[in-house]
Every structure is written in C-alpha cells, then in structure tokens.
Amino acid sequence: MRIGVITFPGTLDDVDAVRAVRYAGAEPVSLWHADRDLDGVDAVIVPGGFSYGDYLRAGAIASLAPIMTEVVAGARRGLPVLGICNGFQILCEAGLLPGALVRNAGLHFVCRDLTLRVESTATAWTSAATVGQELLVPLKSGEGRYVAGPDTLAQLRDEGRVVFRYASGNLNGAFDDIAGVASADGRVVGLMPHPEHAIDPLTGPSDDGLVVFSSVLGAAVGR
Amino acid sequence: MARVVVDVMPKPEILDPQGQAVAGALVRLGIDGVADVRQGKHFELDVDDALDDETLHRIAGTLLANPVIEDWTVSRVAS
Numbered sequence: 001m002r003i004g005v006i007t008f009p010g011t012l013d014d015v016d017a018v019r020a021v022r023y024a025g026a027e028p029v030s031l032w033h034a035d036r037d038l039d040g041v042d043a044v045i046v047p048g049g050f051s052y053g054d055y056l057r058a059g060a061i062a063s064l065a066p067i068m069t070e071v072v073a074g075a076r077r078g079l080p081v082l083g084i085c086n087g088f089q090i091l092c093e094a095g096l097l098p099g100a101l102v103r104n105a106g107l108h109f110v111c112r113d114l115t116l117r118v119e120s121t122a123t124a125w126t127s128a129a130t131v132g133q134e135l136l137v138p139l140k141s142g143e144g145r146y147v148a149g150p151d152t153l154a155q156l157r158d159e160g161r162v163v164f165r166y167a168s169g170n171l172n173g174a175f176d177d178i179a180g181v182a183s184a185d186g187r188v189v190g191l192m193p194h195p196e197h198a199i200d201p202l203t204g205p206s207d208d209g210l211v212v213f214s215s216v217l218g219a220a221v222g223r
Numbered sequence: 224m225a226r227v228v229v230d231v232m233p234k235p236e237i238l239d240p241q242g243q244a245v246a247g248a249l250v251r252l253g254i255d256g257v258a259d260v261r262q263g264k265h266f267e268l269d270v271d272d273a274l275d276d277e278t279l280h281r282i283a284g285t286l287l288a289n290p291v292i293e294d295w296t297v298s299r300v301a302s
Contacts, residue, residue: 052244053241055241055245061247
C-alpha cells in the first residue's frame with residue numbers, strides 16, 4: 001500500500017509521518033503542495049506544522065493549494081485522508097471535516113503528552129483499534145480548540161463521528177472534549193494530537209500511535 | 224460608554240506577505256480582478272465617555288500598533 005504525505009511550505013511533521021507509514025508496513029510517497037496529482041496513492045496524510053505561516057487563519061491558505069483540489073476529489077471517491085494538527089485545520093478549512101480549530105482557551109501553546117480515548121473504530125484510521133482504547137500521544141498546538149455549532153456537535157455525536165476524545169484533561173477547551181472527528185463515510189479523519197510522534201518508545205512517549213497508521217492498511221478498497 | 228474602532232494596517236512601504244498569500248489564494252479560487260490585498264487588524268473598544276482622543280491614540284500607538292511598521296486610525300462610532 002502506498003500512502004502519500006503532503007509537504008506545504010511551513011510543514012514540520014511530514015518526516016515523522018513518513019516514518020510512521022514505514023513503521024506500519026506501507027510505502028510512503030512524498031507529495032508537494034504544488035502538485036496537481038496524487039501519484040496514484042491509496043491514502044493521504046496531511047501532516048502538522050504551520051503551512052503558509054498560518055497566514056489569514058491556520059490552514060486557510062493551504063486548503064486552496066493545488067494538491068488539495070486532488071485531495072478533496074479523492075476524498076469524495078472514498079480515498080482515506082488523515083489530517084494531523086495543522087492537517088486537521090486544513091481539512092476543516094477545505095470543508096472535508098465539520099467545525100473549526102481556534103485559539104486554545106487558556107491562550108497558551110500546549111506541548112504535552114496526554115491520553116486520548118478512541119471513541120469510534122468505524123473509520124479508515126481507527127479500524128484496528130478498539131473502542132475505549134487509550135493512546136498516549138503528544139499534543140502540541142496553539143490553536144487546537146475544536147469548536148462547531150450545536151447542530152453539528154449533535155450530528156457528530158448521533159452519527160458516532162467523534163473519533164477521539166481527550167481522556168486525561170481537556171487542555172485547550174475543545175467542545176465536548178473532542179480531539180478528533182471523521183467525515184460521514186468515516187474515510188476522512190482529523191485530530192489535533194500527534195500519533196506519528198508516538199510510534200517508537202525510543203523517540204516518543206509510547207508506540208500507541210501506530211494503530212492509526214496500521215488501521216488504514218485494510219482500508220484501501222473503494223478508491 | 225462609547226464604542227471606538229481602531230483599524231491597524233501595515234504601512235504601504237512594508238511588505239505584507241500575508242496579504243500576498245491571500246491574493247494568491249484568490250487566484251487559485253478562479254477569481255480575477257483583485258490587484259492587491261493587504262491585511263490588517265480591526266479592534267473594537269468600549270470605553271468611558273471621558274476618555275479623550277489623545278489617550279485613544281496612545282492606546283493605539285503603544286499597544287495595538289507598532290508605529291515602526293503600522294499605521295492606525297481611531298474613530299468613535301455609534302454603539
């Protein structure tokens with residue numbers, strides 16, 4: 001399985017995402033923001049960082065990059081797409097995921113290991129996990145507070161599209177402790193914390209994040 | 224109480240890469256005819272009626288704007 005990892009100007013975590021793909025047993029494919037095709041990949045990861053310097057709003061400019069036209073078209077066909085941190089912000093700005101990410105409630109940039117709880121395994125990126133499974137992963141963001149309108153929040157809850165919740169304290173004031181959500185078809189997932197930084201105890205707090213990348217190995221069908 | 228609006232803009236001679244990024248994104252959206260975009264900040268302050276213009280400009284010039292790189296305007300509006 002080939003998994004694309006997009007690099008925008010200002011992306012930071014593409015190298016770790018590539019490494020996570022390799023650890024999961026897939027072939028990473030580097031994609032560039034100005035590319036106009038996805039090189040036939042079976043899934044796409046939009047990694048973290050500060051794409052385009054967070055100009056205008058975090059993720060706003062990147063959501064209009066040429067490669068994102070292809071990602072949006074791919075997602076409509078069922079291509080699995082994962083957005084991590086700034087990638088989550090980009091997918092929200094691109095309209096692939098509902099809601100938005102705003103400045104942390106305490107105003108502070110939060111950089112800490114924390115526990116996530118898997119709330120749904122009906123997605124391309126959590127199918128190998130179990131509901132209630134706890135993942136020790138880092139969170140590092142200044143604009144990680146998930147917000148959405150009351151109707152959207154109710155819909156996410158009713159449809160089981162809240163994928164991850166903060167289980168060891170809500171450090172950014174996210175509505176309903178939401179750390180990650182999915183599209184209606186479960187193929188597109190975004191989350192603020194960084195599973196790609198937690199794939200090897202040598203370099204991270206755990207290897208709990210690996211399950212996100214191994215989950216997608218079984219989800220390539222339906223492109 | 225009075226409503227005061229302070230608009231802060233980068234000086235014309237200061238490069239505004241943020242505005243340029245927005246202009247570039249408009250082109251990618253397929254919108255033609257936007258020659259330039261400059262991005263600034265808009266502040267709304269609810270202040271005591273007694274606060275004079277000199278104080279408002281001091282607020283703008285010492286905190287809301289950096290006089291080296293930004294211009295500002297102060298206006299009282301009906302709240």
